[in-house]
């Protein structure tokens with residue numbers, strides 16, 4: 587199995603690049619006019635889940651923070667696509 | 675390295691893609707029936723699509739030495755109108771004897787609606803009647819967790835053998851739900867909405883190498899028909915042995931697909 591150093595060699599630069607992109611996205615949201623919608627709140631919740639995942643792996647905690655947790659089928663679809671975050 | 679692409683929508687891909695896949699080592703492609711990117715206006719549109727899947731694509735693949743198999747259904751995105759879906763499902767039996775049909779798929783849910791669930795259960799009944807395996811699509815993004823749970827509950831109610839069912843597009847929050855119940859799991863290497871190669875390999879390392887495969891699900895969207903071959907390279911970078919890589923990209927698909935009477939590797 588690869589060591590921590592091996593994993594850094596493989597993924598550090600790519601993850602660094604993605605992390606800076608997230609920071610820039612959040613700055614961009616702050617800088618622009620208007621009101622954010624539920625996706626912004628979902629993103630914030632997911633960031634918190636990543637930092638405080640409890641006893642879950644971080645990726646799972648992030649995905650769950652972005653998921654619909656209702657249990658019953660809905661009566662009818664109003665759209666065909668998905669947004670990536672759940673309306674509160 | 676030889677591999678199987680167990681989930682690709684080749685009707686949306688170019689002949690160059692077949693060539694590139696053949697050169698990367700792809701020996702077999704399995705193509706589930708899916709949404710065309712727009713709703714078809716008549717059952718006749720599906721009839722033509724099933725002919726394309728059972729006649730034209732196998733011939734196109736053959737030119738590159740690739741075997742082409744397919745799965746048939748009306749996909750969940752077009753299952754919201756249950757009456758229309760049932761008209762389409764009535765055509766399916768006509769194609770079930772075609773020599774390259776593996777079973778029913780990719781059925782499943784999209785927005786987790788009452789109608790989608792009813793049509794899903796009726797598809798499961800067709801698979802039971804013809805005694806075929808099933809390939810299941812789980813919903814996108816925020817709908818995946820709920821949809822996966824609804825699908826698993828419906829399959830438990832149908833008392834169907836989970837080892838003959840693959841539940842596709844699993845991610846970190848659904849892989850355990852699927853595998854713990856005895857189903858097979860598919861991981862999709864798709865940009866933006868599904869797994870990266872790095873994450874797919876994490877899932878393998880965390881959940882084990884049994885009853886799991888990976889696919890590109892390449893279609894009309896931005897997607898990569900070589901994603902499985904690229905992920906195999908990444909597995910080697912992650913120090914997985916050639917035997918393990920071969921198991922994930924070839925042996926596991928053969929094991930699952932061999933449950934279909936029409937499949938030969």
Ligand SMILES: [Zn+2]
Pocket residue numbers: 681683706708780811891
């Ligand atoms: Zn698909």
